[in-house]
Amino acid sequence: MVDRPVAMGRITGLFGISGWVKVYSFTDPIDNLIDYSPWLLGNDLGERALLDARRQGKTLIAQLTAEDGQAICSRDAAAGLVGADITVDRSQMPPLPKDQYYWCDLIGSAVVNRQRVQLGRVVNMLETGAHDVLVLEGERERLIPFAPGQTVDHVDPDLGRIDVDWPDDA
The missing domain is CATH 2.30.30.240 (PRC-barrel domain)
Structure with a gap:
């Protein structure tokens, strides 16, 4: 397979005041998205490491790094990520059994x-x-x-x- 970015989710909102974001996952089950890091964020927001995440109802909540590699710790700093698509390199996805396909x-x-x-x-x-x-x-x-x-x-x-x-x- 050609190594390319694959859309895996989207940042849909903010969670709390400590810089966490709400994430809509395209994976099944939804918390499989937690297995991938770094995330490549659309809108030219670059590569972000996933520091912590957990399932919250039908979505995920996550804490990511800022561009400088430090944890995003404020709601205002996280606000710029809302609406960004989350992609990962195709090479991060595990191989599937024969006759199964992503x-x-x-x-x-x-x-x-x-x-x-x-x-x-x-x-x-x-x-x-x-x-x-x-x-x-x-x-x-x-x-x-x-x-x-x-x-x-x-x-x-x-x-x-x-x-x-x-x-x-x-």
């Missing part, structure tokens, strides 16, 4: 059916009760269940290609 490795892949018709590119993924769903953008938007062995014949994240058993008129 969504970030599927997004951008070309989806081709058995008749060799390109149906579009994966622009998003949806989580449903039964299967994850590929959201394709192409000549039109398509939703295809990500069901290996059923609708999905083969996945090659290195080539950026997913082969599917799906008609081009569906």
